[in-house]
Amino acid sequence: MEPGVKVLIQNSVFYPQVIGGAEMSSWLLAVELTRRGWEVDAMATTGYHGRGRDLVTRPIPEASGNVYEAPGSGLIDLFVDGAPPAAPNLLVRGIHHFSQIRSLRWEQLADEVMERARPDILHTNTIVGMTGSIWRAARKRHIPVIHTLRDYFLLCPRTTLLRSSGEDCVDAPLPCRILRSGKLPATSCVDVVTAPSRFVLQSHLDAGAFSDAVAEVVPNACESMVGDLPARNGDGPTRGLFLGQIDHHKGVGLLMQALEGLLGEYHALEFDFGGVGPMQDELVAFCARSEGRARYHGMVQGDGKARLLRDAHFVVVPSVWNDNFPRTMLDAFSNGLPVIGTRRGGIPEVVRDQVDGIIIEPDAGELAAAIRTYVEDPALRLRHGAAAHANARNYTLDHQIDCFEDLYRRLLPPD
Numbered sequence: 001m002e003p004g005v006k007v008l009i010q011n012s013v014f015y016p017q018v019i020g021g022a023e024m025s026s027w028l029l030a031v032e033l034t035r036r037g038w039e040v041d042a043m044a045t046t047g048y049h050g051r052g053r054d055l056v057t058r059p060i061p062e063a064s065g066n067v068y069e070a071p072g073s074g075l076i077d078l079f080v081d082g083a084p085p086a087a088p089n090l091l092v093r094g095i096h097h098f099s100q101i102r103s104l105r106w107e108q109l110a111d112e113v114m115e116r117a118r119p120d121i122l123h124t125n126t127i128v129g130m131t132g133s134i135w136r137a138a139r140k141r142h143i144p145v146i147h148t149l150r151d152y153f154l155l156c157p158r159t160t161l162l163r164s165s166g167e168d169c170v171d172a173p174l175p176c177r178i179l180r181s182g183k184l185p186a187t188s189c190v191d192v193v194t195a196p197s198r199f200v201l202q203s204h205l206d207a208g209a210f211s212d213a214v215a216e217v218v219p220n221a222c223e224s225m226v227g228d229l230p231a232r233n234g235d236g237p238t239r240g241l242f243l244g245q246i247d248h249h250k251g252v253g254l255l256m257q258a259l260e261g262l263l264g265e266y267h268a269l270e271f272d273f274g275g276v277g278p279m280q281d282e283l284v285a286f287c288a289r290s291e292g293r294a295r296y297h298g299m300v301q302g303d304g305k306a307r308l309l310r311d312a313h314f315v316v317v318p319s320v321w322n323d324n325f326p327r328t329m330l331d332a333f334s335n336g337l338p339v340i341g342t343r344r345g346g347i348p349e350v351v352r353d354q355v356d357g358i359i360i361e362p363d364a365g366e367l368a369a370a371i372r373t374y375v376e377d378p379a380l381r382l383r384h385g386a387a388a389h390a391n392a393r394n395y396t397l398d399h400q401i402d403c404f405e406d407l408y409r410r411l412l413p414p415d
Helices: 021-035 090-099 104-117 133-140 174-189 198-206 252-265 280-288 302-311 327-334 364-376 378-395 397-411
Strands: 006-010 039-049 056-059 066-072 121-124 145-148 192-195 214-217 238-243 269-274 294-296 314-317 339-342 357-360
Touching: 006 021, 006 104, 021 039, 021 327, 021 397, 039 104, 066 104, 090 174, 104 133, 121 133, 121 397, 133 145, 133 174, 145 397, 192 198, 192 397, 198 214, 214 397, 238 302, 238 327, 238 364, 252 269, 252 280, 252 364, 269 302, 280 294, 302 327, 314 327, 314 364, 327 339, 327 378, 339 364, 357 364, 357 378, 364 378, 378 397
Parallel strands: 006 039, 006 121, 039 066, 121 145, 145 192, 192 214, 238 269, 238 314, 269 294, 314 339, 339 357
Antiparallel strands: 056 066
């Protein structure tokens, strides 16, 4: 790395504000690049929509540089304060979705950020609320762009490729096709596109996105490796764990359905949930019926998250959408926990069936059977957990940053 080279890292919102894994991944990237001597700034929305054109700045936690923030485009907030609001009506949703094609305001804001920050490279992640207009701003300044795919925002207004019924959207409705055709041209401004999973990367390439970009898979990374693992020898209750957005596409409804009978069948089974999202009221009601054996902890980070992982015996990743690369899998692996995951998206690229976890179809019956297997067979659970801990070494932060540094160097002009 040449001294004085600066990377501007973008995400829809930036740590310590957290919606999902993208916030952790983009922040860890900033921290590690700083440690390696790169200059770093960040750019994000405030998490709330608006029309403001004033940028506010704050320091990046545990890293050099500042986060530049302004309200997001559209009519719907990314963050929800308190109880989830009523779903917006069709007109509001339609206007909001079409506002995500292009934002001249964010094109100007991004230009102002780049004028002030003077980056050599722009590295974008989730662009909800900012749109591909930020790529156009970089292109006008001849700043190379690397984009990491975190969802299906460019292909689907829901970002999940699921219909409202929860089924796969195989044949997109006309409005969705119009939205897609409006968003994809901006991808021509991207020089390198990466994704944590081959599945998500190929889905975008097959749709005609990023046709001029270099495309590579760069897996997510473990935050840390736990060296001394707890015994987990089968004494006491068996604890399962879910960490993630409390939403339908993450399989929360599927998991509650599977647990409904299991908690009555196995009095030694307990389950913990961490995260926030639209289904949290339903989850609170479910936990209230469980006589204390299903517990909802809200958003968990730091010591609270570490405690849940330490006390768990297995982790469930029950996504019903084609999930990219849920960071929860690596949280589990680094703590020596096996993963029950669905055969969706990039999940089976990481979890090896019957080696460090169990791969199932997104079906409540199959999920219940997999949980039952781990409850009844502690020895299998321990073997899978040991294999998971070994597999975590393939997903170190050092390896991930090495990959990004190599891509950055390719984008920089020759000496």
